[in-house]
Amino acid sequence: MSQRSAADHRRAEISEMVAEQGFVRIDELADHFSVTTMTIHRDLDDLNERGVLSKVRSGAKATPLEVIERNVTFRQHHLLDHKRAIAAAAAAWIRERDDLSVVALDDSTTVLALADLLSTDESLTLVTNFRPAIERIAEADAAKLIGIGGAFDPQFQSFHGASAIESVRSIQVDVACISATSVWRGALYNPAEAPLLVKRAMLRQAEHSLLLIDHSKFSRRALHRQAGLEEFDAVIVDSDIDEDTLGALRSSAEHVIVAPVVQR
């Protein structure tokens, strides 16, 4: 499954090196990987394009962490196995309860993995403001789809704003599947306000709610408070979460599901 080409592999390693060292020279990289500087140039152009790093003269420097966290194309491939595990657990949770047919999905890459799992189910109606999710659900041509429109935000690849909120408010949802950038002291936080408002609206319209969150989110902070952990029917985390954090989570959330990560 996670079959990477040689180029992808090299680019991933470059990303790591840049993240660690802050700056790396192009000729160093060319030397290290035994390729031409031209190849490195192309790698850096690509990574720069995707917002993973900044290409500067003679090398590349790290992008500020906050920017990375917002960037969809970066997030998309990050911790993919973990996200799939979490999504599988969420799908199971939903399928156990067969009275749930309208599922709202927010604009997170974790939930995107869930969209893939649910999109083949003809009996479901999926509601989302996330363009990649809309794309895949439409492609699958099985589940019914309600798109939440509004002002498109290229950074998040999703639709926000008053119009989006309005649209969400006009729908009754059985279960909302939500993620967040940061979990801290029993509450969720997000770096930007616009997508957060849509998430809140989804929660408000939902009879049930699931929080899908991977272990990396517990060591972060973000600006805007989104919701409290106790508001969710269940919180789903991957099994790479550490003991202490899991303990703390169990004390503040109603029900915690730990999704086993399958290593490739």
Add this chain to the structure above:
Amino acid sequence: MSQRSAADHRRAEISEMVAEQGFVRIDELADHFSVTTMTIHRDLDDLNERGVLSKVRSGAKATPLEVIERNVTFRQHHLLDHKRAIAAAAAAWIRERDDLSVVALDDSTTVLALADLLSTDESLTLVTNFRPAIERIAEADAAKLIGIGGAFDPQFQSFHGASAIESVRSIQVDVACISATSVWRGALYNPAEAPLLVKRAMLRQAEHSLLLIDHSKFSRRALHRQAGLEEFDAVIVDSDIDEDTLGALRSSAEHVIVAPVVQR
């Protein structure tokens, strides 16, 4: 540009044969093209999938015209040069007037060609309920995008329903670019009602309006009346329209622009 592979060419010819004769046998086709029946099977599977024809035992029969006309994947490649010509004229019309910045686009393939032309312009805001258009505009990452959400209709690949109408009503549009399936006695007609309602809402919210329509639409009929030709600031047709029809059109529309079709 229009570089077709041998297989595409054969499939196009099959489509024609089926359209003309109503039904063709698989072994006839295999014989005619000097290929195996298996290859024809695959061709028909594909064409059937795309809704161009219906595969039945021992052969293929034509799909009712109405169904063909509704089918997006079929429409997408139909009269492409004409659509491009019309779109170019529409783009010119809009660019001549530099006070126009919010453009609404309906769910038609003609207008999709226009979306491609406008999506690179950073000063524009594009509004649409058409998934392929949303996709391409987001991809271009230049023009601002407002997505119209709602219930997704796989047949048209666009969003409809009360929620979509509501969303459109909350926006002020400078110019609405609309198409239709049929033009008949000075009015527009559409085979389905749901997309029509969104088109009407777009027109209502728009200061100006353009009708983009190719010559094939004048020899058709459809069920639901959409609007009168006189409601548009300008009607854009391709140059393959015949004299009489053009004359009639000129008498019922305010302003008619004939877009020259470039032959490849």
Add this chain to the structure above:
DNA sequence: CGAACATAACACCCAATCACGTTACGTTCT
């Protein structure tokens, strides 16, 4: 200015995909 660096254009290689045929096995007619 000259050295270091960036980019554009072209050519090549390899791997993945596609189109097609062949065969073998199901399925549906009469």
Add this chain to the structure above:
DNA sequence: AGAACGTAACGTGATTGGGTGTTATGTTCG
């Protein structure tokens, strides 16, 4: 049952496209 037809699976040859190097030409720095 037997003929006609459909489908699944595999092999193969052609085609495509991504990834890389090379060279030639710009561009920026000191």
